[in-house]
Amino acid sequence: MGASRLSGAALLLVLLSLAQAGKNFWLFRQYVLRLQEKHAMKEAYGRLQLLAQGPGPRAWHFLDSGSIRQPLDHFNWQDSRTFNQRFWVNRKFWQRKGPVFLYIGGESELMEYSVLSGHHVEMAEKYGALVVALEHRFYGASINPDGLEDHNLQFLTSQQALTDLLSFHRFVIQKYKLAENTTWICFGGSYPGNLAAWFRLKYPHLVFAAVASSAPVKAQVDFTGYDKVVAASLSNPVIYGSKECLAAVTEAFSTVDNLVRARQLAKLAKDFRSCEPLEGMDDSVQLLYNLADIFMGAVQYNGAFSFLPTVAxxxxxxxxxxxxxxYQRLVTVNDRFIKTLGGPCMDYSFADWLKVLRDTRVTEASMLRQWFFQTCTEFGYYQTCDDPACPFSHLMNLTSSLSICPQVYNISFRRVQEAVAFTNDYYGADHPKASRVLFVNGDIDPWHVLSVLKNQSLSETAILINGTSHCANMFPSSPKDPLPLVQARQQISTQVGKWLELARTMHQDS
Structure with a gap:
């Protein structure tokens, strides 16, 4: 996608192309990432305009960008292949001997606003930090034209990504002539939250501390806990859910289930505005996933943006x-969601979904093939309805969720299970035994159940924020923020200050 931002029209085309891929939840996540960037852009322009010498980002002389050459395989010195990896740097608040705040990119394109906006940037201003960010390999601009071919995807691993951070650490020290004992603190949310915690765990001599937000550090093949949290949230009066709401959702999905089993596919296709006729069980299950994804996405990002539907x-x-x-109410929910996306219909074809995942072209919409490969080879995270408490269709089971691994990547179910077990053994799952890591989660975020929720030691601590959603603490502060979120950010900032003071003390004593 390069360094430029998408125009509104181009963004709409990307979103519609993803919508027609027939996988709402990942479209929803991509859309949310774009909205986060838009929100960050607005906040950053307003806040930094007064500090610049003219209008727009070009006047932001303190913003650096570029790319570094990285080995495709850090662990094979005989392999000389490389790729370009994009980075961003904000020098605006940097005091020459100040710390470095590293923002870690994840499973999407990394924009300049990763170093211009967010709570980590607010803390950088407070503590005089240099803010740097590195895009994840195989996403955004950090990928070669043939990077999505099967033979290249083997180099898309969290271990390679962590070693990219090691190389970037060295690059920043050299480029900005930093002292070797400069204090680094890393930040990440969701999968990058994992990387933040793991970077501190695996390279404690390089990074002094980490804030891991909404980080599902415990890999899990059958992630039934996700929909348990969704069910609890739909009945939670704190966020305007209710028992009646949960019961209605459960009943509606039961009705859809019955229609699927009765092979009333023409009715389902008409009612839920399928672009093409539904063909068999695979398409029916795809429809069920898409309907559930609307509720799952609303819970995960509840209240984050006015554009997105909330639990209420x-x-x-x-x-x-x-x-x-x-059932008719569920039809109404789906109609409104499709209207939000701007498309006339949804493609529920499982065959079309497989085509999307098999597509090796590098396009503006590229992220799905890469991320699903990572789920098959490291994390699992399949949000199934295998638990009796799940309010959605029990046809959304592990078998259907795992089917993409052998069909797209030629990875067997057994290999997925082995890969997930290795990830947990390698990093320690939700008991990583690291030090100076702060895990931050919102209690209505379904991902929190795979994170660290209680203090593991005096220096491996946790904050659980009442009533907040996925990565909420990472957004810029707002007067509308609920009190628990405000207090959590204060705790995070205080902890960062304590780490920096400890680092100064340790450097003086050494």
Whole structure:
């Protein structure tokens, strides 16, 4: 995608192409990432305009960008292949002997606003830090034109990504002439939250501390806990859920299940605005996943953006008995979601979904093939409905979730299980035994159940924020923030200050 931002029209085309891939949740996540960037852009422009000498980013002389050459395989010195990896640097608040705050990129393109906006940038201003960010290999601009071919994907691993950070650490020290004992603190959210914790765990001599937000450090093949949290959130009055809402959602999905089993596929295709006729069980399960993804995404990002539906929005529809049966209310929810995406219909074809994942072309929409490969080879994270408490369809089971691994990547179920077990053994799962790592989670974020929720030691600590969603603490501060979120950010900032003071003391004593 290069260094430029997408225009509104181009973004809409990307979103629609993803929508027609038939996988709402990943479209939802991609859309949320774009909205985060838009929100960050607005906040950054308003906040930094006064500090610049003219309008727009070009006047931000303190913003550096570029790429470094990285080995494709860090662990094979006989392999000379390389790729370009993009980075961003914000020098605005940097005091010459100040710390370095490293923002770690993840499974999407990394934009300049990763170093211009967010709570880590607010803390950088407070503590005089240099803010640096590195895009994840195989995403965004950090990928060669043939990078998505099967023979290259073997180099898309968290171990390679951590070693990329090691090389970037060395590069930053040299480029900005930093002292070798400069204090580094790394930040990441979601999968990059894992990387932040693991970078401190595996390279404690390079990074002094880490803040890991919404980090599912415990890999799990059958992630039934995700939908347990979704169910709890749909019935949680704190975020305007209710028992009636949960019951209505459960009943609606049961009705869809019954129609699937009765092979009423033409009715389902019409009611849920399928672009093409539904063909058999695979397409039916794809439809069920898409419907569930609307609720899953709303819970995960609840209240993060005014554009996105919240639990309150969905429950107001699902409990409105004046609009018909619970099934009809689910149809209404889906209609509104499709309208939000701007498309006339949804493609529920499982065959089309496989085509998307098999597509090796590097395009503006590239991220799905890479991320699903990582789930098959390291993490699992398959959000199934195998638990009785799941409010969605029990046809959304592990077998259907895992089917992409052999069909797209030629990876067997057994190999997925072995890969997930290795990841947990290698990093320590949700008991990583690191030091100076702060894990931050929101209790309505479904991913929190795979993170560290209680203090593991005096220096491996946790914050669980009441009523907040995925990575909420990483957003820029807002007057509308709920008190628990405000207090959590204060705790994080205080902890960062303590780490920096400890680092100064240790450097003086050495």
């Amino acid at each position: 929005d969905l429950c107001s529809v699902m409990t409105n008995n004046r609009t018909g049966s619970t």
